[in-house]
Amino acid sequence: IKPAEETCSFTVPNYACQRRTQLHHHNPSLSDALTLLAENAELNEDDGRAVAFRRAAAVLKALPAEVTSVSQLKGLPCLGEHSLRVIKDVLKDGSCSEVETTKHSQRFNALKVLTGIFGVGVKTADRWIRDGIFNLQQLRESQTTLNRAQQAGLDHYEDLNQPVTRADADSITEIVQEAVSSLFPGAQVTLTGGFRRGKMTGHDVDFLLTHPEEGREEGLMDKVVSWLDSQGLLLYQKTSRNSYLESRDGPGRPSSNMDRFERCFAIFKLSRGQTSPPAGHQWRAVRVDLVVTPISQFAFALLGWTGSKLFERELRRWAGHEKAMSLSSHALFDKTQKRYLRASSEEEIFTHLGLSFIPPSQRNA
Ligand code: TTP
Ligand code: MN
Ligand code: MN
Ligand code: MN
Numbered sequence: 275i276k277p278a279e280e281t282c283s284f285t286v287p288n289y290a291c292q293r294r295t296q297l298h299h300h301n302p303s304l305s306d307a308l309t310l311l312a313e314n315a316e317l318n319e320d321d322g323r324a325v326a327f328r329r330a331a332a333v334l335k336a337l338p339a340e341v342t343s344v345s346q347l348k349g350l351p352c353l354g355e356h357s358l359r360v361i362k363d364v365l366k367d368g369s370c371s372e373v374e375t376t377k378h379s380q381r382f383n384a385l386k387v388l389t390g391i392f393g394v395g396v397k398t399a400d401r402w403i404r405d406g407i408f409n410l411q412q413l414r415e416s417q418t419t420l421n422r423a424q425q426a427g428l429d430h431y432e433d434l435n436q437p438v439t440r441a442d443a444d445s446i447t448e449i450v451q452e453a454v455s456s457l458f459p460g461a462q463v464t465l466t467g468g469f470r471r472g473k474m475t476g477h478d479v480d481f482l483l484t485h486p487e488e489g490r491e492e493g494l495m496d497k498v499v500s501w502l503d504s505q506g507l508l509l510y511q512k513t514s515r516n517s518y519l520e521s522r523d524g525p526g527r528p529s530s531n532m533d534r535f536e537r538c539f540a541i542f543k544l545s546r547g548q549t550s551p552p553a554g555h556q557w558r559a560v561r562v563d564l565v566v567t568p569i570s571q572f573a574f575a576l577l578g579w580t581g582s583k584l585f586e587r588e589l590r591r592w593a594g595h596e597k598a599m600s601l602s603s604h605a606l607f608d609k610t611q612k613r614y615l616r617a618s619s620e621e622e623i624f625t626h627l628g629l630s631f632i633p634p635s636q637r638n639a
Contacts, residue, residue, distance in 0.1 A: 284337050288351045289596075290329070290588035290639035291629060293336040297472055297638045300340040305331040307364050307373045308357055314376050317385040317396055328584045330357035332639040341365065384408040390435055392541070392561065393423030426510035426541055430559035432552070434541070437475035438560050445548045446479050446562060449507065450498070454483060457497045461485045466579040467563070472635040478561035480579055484572045495536050495566045502540075509559055510541040516566070518604055533578060533603035535571075538564040571604050573617045578603030585637040593627055601627070 287293055299305070312327035329352040334341065344362050347353055353361070363370035376382050387409055388399035407413050410431060420428060427434065447465055454461045464470075467480030483498070485491040495513055502508050518534035540562045545551070551558040567575040578586060593601040599615075600607040606615045606626055617623045624631045 283346045283348055284339075284350060286333055286336050286350055289592045290332045290336075290585050291592050291627075291632065293332075293639065294632060294636035295332065295335050295585075295639040296636060299335045300337055301334040303368070304341060304361050304364055305334045307360055307370050308334070310373050310377060311360065313386075314382055317382065317389065317399075319396055325587070326352075326354055327357060329588075330354065332584055332588075334361075335639065380408065388413070391424060391431060392427030392434055393421060393425075394427060398424075423510070423512060423539075430509065430541060433559035434477075434561055436552070436558070438477065438479060440469065440474050442544065442549050442560055443469045443476065443479045445544065446542060446560065447481075449502075449542075449548070450481055450483075450562075450564070453498050453501045454494070457501055458485065458490075458494050460487070461491065461494055464576065466576060467581060470580050470634045471582065471638055473638075478563055480563045481565065482572070482575055482579060483564060483566045484569050484575075486569055488569050491566050491568055495538060495564065498564065499538055499540075502542075507542055507544075508540055509543045511538055512540075513538040533565075533575070535575065535603070536566040538562075540564065570616075573619050573623055574601075574605055575603050577620050577623055580634050580637060582637055582639050585632075585639045588639065589627070592629065597627055599627065 308327045308331035312324045312331065315321070315324035315327060333350055333352045341347065341361070342365070344358060344365065347358065347361070360370045360372065364373075381403065384403050384407075385396065385399050388394055388402055388407070389396055391410075391413075402413065402418065405416070405418075407416055407418065410428070413428065443465065447463065451463045454463050462484050464482045464484075465480070466482050467478070468476040469479065483491065483494055485494065499508070499511055499513055503511070514537055516534060516536040542560045542562045543557050544560055545557040549558050549560070565575065565579060577589070590601050593599040593606070598609045600609065601623075606617065606623060607613070608615055608626075615626045617626060621631050
């Protein structure tokens with residue numbers, strides 16, 4: 275006779291891209307604990323450990339019910355010794371000492387605050403900490419030279435660390451839509467990122483811009499950005515041009531997760547009526563990402579920019595390890611057939627990969 279728990283243990287497929295992961299799930303206290311450790315590992319540039327914790331958290335998000343005992347987790351993928359220890363602690367005491375210690379550590383909090391500045395990555399934050407800078411006040415008082423992005427990030431720190439609401443996203447969508455359709459009739463604007471996955475808040479708003487006729491998307495970014503700027507809607511923008519064709523590692527084999535589309539990292543200035551600024555303010559700053567893609571790559575870009583980041587990572591791992599294919603936000607390359615597989619929809623990409631289609635709202639791994 276099997277023990278009672280074993281009869282109600284869960285099964286979950288190995289890769290997050292094989293699973294349906296809703297925004298709301300049954301195990302937030304467990305996934306939050308693991309996510310915090312993942313975040314800490316990322317802040318300390320320990321990518322291996324970060325991914326391990328992210329994968330463990332994603333397995334818990336995909337479970338059909340609340341976990342009450344670790345015995346239910348027997349045989350589940352991606353749960354290493356370390357993650358299981360954290361889960362055990364949270365189940366027993368409601369918290370885990372490693373998580374609590376991390377949460378209150380000076381280094382973790384300093385790294386969080388400093389990397390919370392737009393334009394500041396972990397390497398810069400770490401250097402500042404070694405120079406004795408742990409918070410914004412110390413940064414402002416120091417003689418540290420900031421680049422243009424970091425200066426904008428520091429100037430708008432409060433606003434940019436307020437969650438962007440769905441209403442803000444809708445109102446920015448309207449603005450971008452208006453700009454695009456008046457300047458480039460026929461061009462299309464698509465909301466991607468967390469909001470496409472159904473999130474109610476985000477840290478920014480992400481858009482893909484394309485034109486149904488290949489090549490007609492050229493020049494779109496410059497025109498849109500100039501128009502937005504002329505309307506006084508931009509507090510900051512940095513546009514980088516498309517580097518896909520000239521990239522050395524070749525299509526489908528990008529050297530990093532960063533894609534090579536023409537893109538614009540911007541900070542929008544939303545006034546009252548377009549958003550609800552903080553009390554006593556006339557406007558608020560919001561981070562916006564604009565990406566231009568030719569229509570032939572649109573499905574890949576849409577899949578790549580919808581996220582979640584772990585879901586994307588798992589898709590690429592699945593493609594490489596299980597299918598001998600290479601997936602990027604530009605293309606899918608089949609290494610066995612030595613050819614690119616075309617797709618004009620996300621559904622076709624999932625089919626090429628031998629995966630069931632997972633809709634955006636269920637990619638919240
Ligand atoms: P983010 O905007 O960073 O994340 P998000 O929208 O999921 O969450 P948030 O609500 O906090 O904004 O990135 C969106 C997606 O874009 C993510 O899946 C990764 C992808 N992406 C690229 O493909 N290339 C890039 O260079 C960057 C920065 C992101
Ligand atoms: Mn360990
Ligand atoms: Mn986003
Ligand atoms: Mn973004």
